[in-house]
Amino acid sequence: MMPGRFIVVDGVEGAGKTTQLAFMGDYLKRAGQQVVPTREPGGTALGEEIRDLLLSHRHDGMALTTETLLMFAARAEHLERIVRPALAAGRWVLCDRFTDATYAYQGGGRGLPLERIAILENWVQDDLHPDLTLLLDLPVAVGLERAGRRGAADRFEREEGAFFERVRAIYLERAKQRPNRYRVVDASRPVEAVRAEVEAILADWLERSDG
Ligand code: Z5A
Numbered sequence: 001m002m003p004g005r006f007i008v009v010d011g012v013e014g015a016g017k018t019t020q021l022a023f024m025g026d027y028l029k030r031a032g033q034q035v036v037p038t039r040e041p042g043g044t045a046l047g048e049e050i051r052d053l054l055l056s057h058r059h060d061g062m063a064l065t066t067e068t069l070l071m072f073a074a075r076a077e078h079l080e081r082i083v084r085p086a087l088a089a090g091r092w093v094l095c096d097r098f099t100d101a102t103y104a105y106q107g108g109g110r111g112l113p114l115e116r117i118a119i120l121e122n123w124v125q126d127d128l129h130p131d132l133t134l135l136l137d138l139p140v141a142v143g144l145e146r147a148g149r150r151g152a153a154d155r156f157e158r159e160e161g162a163f164f165e166r167v168r169a170i171y172l173e174r175a176k177q178r179p180n181r182y183r184v185v186d187a188s189r190p191v192e193a194v195r196a197e198v199e200a201i202l203a204d205w206l207e208r209s210d211g
Pocket of ligand 1: 011013014016017018019020039040071097099100101102103105106146147149154156157187188189191192194
């Protein structure tokens with residue numbers, strides 16, 4: 001059996017990940033792929049409980065080491081229970097955020113040394129990395145304005161603009177360093193324009209994987 005594909009969509013607040021992931025799932029299903037939509041932190045029962053701890057204001061002021069270890073605890077569960085089995089079964093995993101978000105938010109945003117994140121990444125993931133990461137990029141102010149329309153802000157959304165500028169900078173730097181794995185998509189455009197580019201990228205991938 002052909003192994004599946006691991007595709008991640010990531011980016012700053014309000015980039016439109018959820019919106020585009022829904023289109024991507026439909027597109028891949030129409031192309032005959034079996035799709036597993038999932039997200040981080042979360043994706044499993046335990047992971048969703050950890051997500052609740054991470055986003056809730058009950059834990060404002062959580063230590064940065066605790067926050068980072070909880071991200072990777074959720075990730076370990078997610079990889080073992082959902083991602084690895086799905087890939088082994090030939091399915092296409094579509095994941096809303098992954099380890100780039102840890103580099104961007106805990107590393108760039110909060111200032112955790114990136115080498116510490118790399119240690120956890122190696123431990124938890126071994127050799128498992130996304131086949132493709134779509135970085136939906138847009139000016140921070142535009143993303144925050146979009147995200148603000150959704151109502152109550154979680155523990156991350158309460159951060160100031162400079163935090164998200166650092167987050168965005170790390171995402172862009174990582175994409176620049178790994179051009180084979182990343183595609184940077186200008187997410188400031190209307191939904192349909194972003195969708196068209198995302199689907200063109202996926203079409204290329206489908207052609208390359210050839211079933
Ligand atoms: N986090 C972390 O710190 N470390 C980690 O390792 C991981 C995560 C994995 C939860 O993430 C938090 O976890 C996140 C980082 C942290 N920080 N926060 N907050 P999340 O991805 O689950 O939640 P989110 O980041 O709050 O989602 P989002 O980025 O704000 O939303 P989105 O999925 O990118 O966008 P959307 O829901 O599709 O769209 C937002 C709105 O904009 C909505 O009204 C859309 O209709 C609209 N939209 C979408 N696209 C467009 C376009 N193109 N034009 C105009 N309007 C649009």
